Amino acid sequence: MYIHIGKIVASFGTNGELIIEHGMGKVDLKKATALFVEPTKGSYLPYFIERIKHKSDTEMYVKLEEVNTREAVKPLTQKKVWLTETDFRKIAAKNTAISLLKYEVFDGKTLIGTVEEVIEQPHQVLLQVPFGAEDALLPLHQETLVNIDHTQKKIYLNLPDGLLDIYR
Known part of the structure; x- marks a missing residue:
């Protein structure tokens, strides 16, 4: 890998x-x-x-x-x-965004997928996660981040309503 x-x-x-x-x-x-x-x-x-x-x-x-x-x-x-x-x-x-590659991403308790790429932008980080037939770009910043569990390699987010619907 x-x-x-x-x-x-x-x-x-x-x-x-x-x-x-x-x-x-x-x-x-x-x-x-x-x-x-x-x-x-x-x-x-x-x-x-x-x-x-x-x-x-x-x-x-x-x-x-x-x-x-x-x-x-x-x-x-x-x-x-x-x-x-x-x-x-x-x-x-551990404190760099790129270290989140291959972490599992959850919206609440629902598994979305695994981080395939990290895109750093001036005001936020985007996590590229395969979702359905496309790759979803998920914002990672203080308003969406709930928790990062480095031991379990899991990221917990609270995504805006309807964000994942655009990838379905």
């Missing part, structure tokens, strides 16, 4: 460094076994990390083994970056 953490947005310098945009905060990816790049949908290629330097809370400079030139970065640019679920759980801080 792989968890999407971001994407490669650009090359940096001439020695094969790249910039990864992510939503994990200042985490130490050196604990990861490898980063997986998705060149085509559903295909994951492992790249081992040589070094990492944080640019900001949402971007980092990464040097991957065997990626040694600006030209070698070009085919990787705009590709999604993934971690194994095991590495992700070791690395993701």
Whole structure:
């Protein structure tokens, strides 16, 4: 099982460094076994990390083994970056929104589904959850959040009336 953490947005310098945009905060990816790049949908290629330097809370400079030139970065640019679920759980801080991936979401006591993606916006976080034939985007902020149980990996929400009806 792989968890999407971001994407490669650009090359940096001439020695094969790249910039990864992510939503994990200042985490130490050196604990990861490898980063997986998705060149085509559903295909994951492992790249081992040589070094990492944080640019900001949402971007980092990464040097991957065997990626040694600006030209070698070009085919990787705009590709999604993934971690194994095991590495992700070791690395993701409990207080970051992305740590909610794979949590079950409930509206009251009714199970809606499992978080497949976390979308961070300036005033709220949206949880993307498969619901029926579509993916529902559920707002996560102080007015909808009831509780997060990290032990059970469950999120309890109180969603506005009719919100789920638009996805049926």
